[in-house]
Amino acid sequence: MPFIIDAHQDLAYNALTFGRDYLLSASEIRQLEKDTPTPQRTGHSLLGWADYQRAQIAVIFGTLFLAPRRYQAGSWESQVFSEPAEARKLYEKQLTYYRRLSDEHPDKFRLIYNQADLRQVLEPWEKNPAVLPSANSPETEPQETVTHPVGIVLLMEGAEGIQAPEEMEEWWDLGVRIAGPVWAGTRFCGGTIEPGDFYREGYALLEVMGSRGYTLDISHMNEASALQALDRYNGPVFASHANARALLKDVEGERHLTDTVIRRLIERDGVMGVIPFNRFLRPSWSNSDDRQLVTLHTLAAHIDHICQLAGDARHAGLGTDFDGGFGWPAVPYEINTIADLQKLSSILSEYGYPDDDIRDILSGNWRRHLERTLPET
Ligand SMILES: [Zn+2]
Numbered sequence: 149m150p151f152i153i154d155a156h157q158d159l160a161y162n163a164l165t166f167g168r169d170y171l172l173s174a175s176e177i178r179q180l181e182k183d184t185p186t187p188q189r190t191g192h193s194l195l196g197w198a199d200y201q202r203a204q205i206a207v208i209f210g211t212l213f214l215a216p217r218r219y220q221a222g223s224w225e226s227q228v229f230s231e232p233a234e235a236r237k238l239y240e241k242q243l244t245y246y247r248r249l250s251d252e253h254p255d256k257f258r259l260i261y262n263q264a265d266l267r268q269v270l271e272p273w274e275k276n277p278a279v280l281p282s283a284n285s286p287e288t289e290p291q292e293t294v295t296h297p298v299g300i301v302l303l304m305e306g307a308e309g310i311q312a313p314e315e316m317e318e319w320w321d322l323g324v325r326i327a328g329p330v331w332a333g334t335r336f337c338g339g340t341i342e343p344g345d346f347y348r349e350g351y352a353l354l355e356v357m358g359s360r361g362y363t364l365d366i367s368h369m370n371e372a373s374a375l376q377a378l379d380r381y382n383g384p385v386f387a388s389h390a391n392a393r394a395l396l397k398d399v400e401g402e403r404h405l406t407d408t409v410i411r412r413l414i415e416r417d418g419v420m421g422v423i424p425f426n427r428f429l430r431p432s433w434s435n436s437d438d439r440q441l442v443t444l445h446t447l448a449a450h451i452d453h454i455c456q457l458a459g460d461a462r463h464a465g466l467g468t469d470f471d472g473g474f475g476w477p478a479v480p481y482e483i484n485t486i487a488d489l490q491k492l493s494s495i496l497s498e499y500g501y502p503d504d505d506i507r508d509i510l511s512g513n514w515r516r517h518l519e520r521t522l523p524e525t
Contacts, residue, residue: 149490150507151206151273153514155421156389156467160242161213161227173198174485191475195486197256200298201278202487206270207299209388212242214308216332235309243322246300260299261323262523269299306331313352320360328365329353337373340403346376358383363521370402371409378412384521386418389467391428392453399431407457414458419513421467422450426478439481447480448495451509461505465513
C-alpha cells in the first residue's frame with residue numbers, strides 16, 4: 149500500500165472555526181459533534197490522526213485560509229476578515245495552531261520546512277506502513293500497532309493578509325513554502341468568484357515569491373489570471389486542488405482548470421491535485437442525492453484526463469480539501485473517512501495504470517515536487 153501525499157487540507161481553519169481536534173479520529177469528532185450545528189454547517193468530519201494512519205497519509209499541505217467577510221457563511225464563521233491587518237492576525241493564529249500541533253505532538257505531526265525535514269518524515273513511511281487496528285473491529289486479531297508522524301507543509305491560500313508584497317519574505321522565514329495570491333478575488337488578481345486579470349500589485353507579489361523560492365499555487369485563479377501567472381512566474385508552479393473543467397458539463401464559474409491551463413501547467417512540470425468533493429465532480433449534486441451517483445471512478449476520470457493530456461502519470465495527484473467547507477456525505481460513495489482513499493489504487497489499476505504510476509499519483513508526483521523545491525536547510 150503506497151503512502152499518500154495530500155496537497156490540500158484546511159486543518160487550522162477547521163480547528164479554529166469548529167473546535168475540531170485532529171488528534172482524535174473522524175469518528176470521535178463526529179461523536180462529539182452529534183448534537184451540535186457543526187455537521188449542518190460543514191458536513192461530518194472526514195479525518196483525524198488515526199484516519200491518517202489508516203490512509204497512510206504521510207504528508208499534507210496544511211493551509212492558512214481565511215474568507216473575506218463579504219463571503220461569511222454565518223456569524224459562527226470566525227476565520228473571516230475585512231482588512232489585511234485583521235487577516236494577518238488570523239493567519240498568525242493559524243500558524244500557531246500548526247506549530248503547536250507539531251511542537252506538542254511530534255509523534256503525530258511534524259512541520260516540514262526543508263529537505264532534511266522531508267526526508268525525516270518520509271523515512272519511516274517508506275520502511276513500514278502504519279498499522280492501526282480497524283475502527284470497526286478493534287477486538288479481532290490484535291495486531292502490532294505501528295504509527296508515524298504526519299508531515300505538514302504550509303500553504304498560504306489567498307494571500308489576503310498580505311499588506312505589501314515584501315511581507316512574503318517574512319512568511320517564508322516563518323515557514324510558508326507555497327502560496328496562491330487569490331481565493332475569491334484580491335487586489336493581486338482576479339479569482340474564481342470575482343473575475344479579473346493580474347494587477348500591478350499581483351505581479352509585484354509574484355516577483356517577491358519567485359525570489360524566495362515559493363511554489364505558486366494557481367488554484368482559485370480564473371483562466372485569464374492563471375495564464376498570466378504562468379507566463380510571468382519564474383518559480384515552481386502547481387494547482388493544489390482543482391478538477392478538470394472539460395469533464396464538468398454545465399459547471400458555472402471558473403473554479404476548475406481548462407485544458408489550456410492544464411497543458412501549460414504540465415509544460416512547467418506542475419502537478420494538479422484532484423478534489424473528491426461531489427459538487428466538484430457532478431455540479432448538480434446535493435446532499436439529498438443518492439450517493440452512488442458519484443464514486444471514486446468519477447474522481448479517477450479526472451486523474452485520467454490529466455494523464456491523457458500529459459501523456460504520462462507524472463502530473464496528477466490528490467488535493468482532497470477534506471473538511472474544507474464540506475464533509476461526509478458530500479464525497480464519493482466509497483468514502484466514509486480519508487482512510488478510504490486507498491481504494492483509489494484498485495480503481496486506477498482497473499483503468500490500466502501500473503503500480504509505479506499509481507504510486508506517482510498517490511504521492512510520487514508531489515514528492516518529486518517537494519524534493520525539487522524545498523530549501524536544503
Ligand atoms: Zn480552496
